[in-house]
Amino acid sequence: MTGGAAETVERLLGVGVHRVSGRSPARVELDDGRTVVAKNGAADPGSVPAEAAGLRWLAVPDGPPVPDVLADHDEWLVTTLVPSGSPSSDAAADLGRRLAALHANGADAFGSAPPGGPELAWIGRARMRNVPTDRTWAEWYATDRIEPYVRAAGGQLDTAVFDDVMNRLPELAGPDEPPARLHGDLWSGNVLWSPDGAWLVDPAAHGGHRETDLAMLDLFGLPHLATVLAAYDETAPLADGWRTRVPLHQLFPLLVHTVLFGGGYAGQADAAARAALRT
Incomplete structure (x- = not known):
């Protein structure tokens, strides 16, 4: 049309x-x-x-x-x-509880697209492949969310560090969890505050690990983030060590930004990879 x-x-x-x-x-x-x-x-x-x-x-x-x-x-x-409003502590707590409910609805598999969604989707202006797998989250995250973007970034990254991360992902990933229903691009710009609470827009939805959505909220900052996370953890307790795994889950969006924009994002991605290895 x-x-x-x-x-x-x-x-x-x-x-x-x-x-x-x-x-x-x-x-x-x-x-x-x-x-x-x-x-x-x-x-x-x-x-x-x-x-x-x-x-x-x-x-x-x-x-x-x-x-x-x-x-x-x-x-x-x-x-x-979405009507325009302002962030508040009450709205942030409500968002945390509602994110827990969203993730709990689950997905068919890690990497699965929403029903009717294409296999070749987008995150921002970068391509994102959604293909369901019966592998563990660690295996899928390495092959479908880290390796392709490290290759696409070319010489901007310390590839040896990312090789170490991918090789050690099974031990870095924490306890096994079922696939969660992810927004997939949950940075602060995709959270709109309205008079009746926080809304989510512009998803890159897929089946993944729930800690990934939360780590992305932390990547670029969100008003009342501590309140969001506390309400989430109270509603659906996160596995021990989740805070130390934040850099691991931030690798994907940082790699996407490196591919799209280069510059300082490559350094941030390298730093996150090294931080993930220290957990």
Whole structure:
């Protein structure tokens, strides 16, 4: 389907458009009084079905609220708008409990995509392969979430350190856990604070280890993070040593950022790998 946000939303929703603000994502005010968000994924083929499937999969009872998918067609995704608000301690505690509920809904396997989601998905502007496995999390994390991005980063990284991490992952990973239902790209920019609490947007959803979502929250900072983590741990206690495994779980997003942006992210990824080996 071709056309801009206004024309596309009118076609997909069958409602006239009053005003469009921004480009992509665009804020679209409808003639019936609603305001929706329209995102164009033409630059990232497959991103629209991946995101739509992820949002639907993450919409679980008692989990964090996510925008409703109103339409997804070809390169356009239309969702409900999250009202703007401010972070608070109460909302953070609620987010921690709801994240525990989301993760507890589980996934078919490590690496599994949401139902209807493509095998070749995206995390930000980087490709991410979602293929279910019967291997352990440590084996899958090494081959599907560390090794491909170390290769893609080329000479920016100390590859010997990452080889050590991958070889030692079974002993570094902590106790075995079942696959959790992950948001997958849970940095602070994908947590929107509204008057009724924290919402999650822009997922890279897949089956993984629940500590990965929590480690990503810590990577770029989140208001009231300690409150989020305490409420999570009270609701669904984390395995002993989870705090020391944070750098291990941060390797994936840091490697993605190294591939996309280079620069200081390579140094951060190297430092995280060395920290993971010290656990």
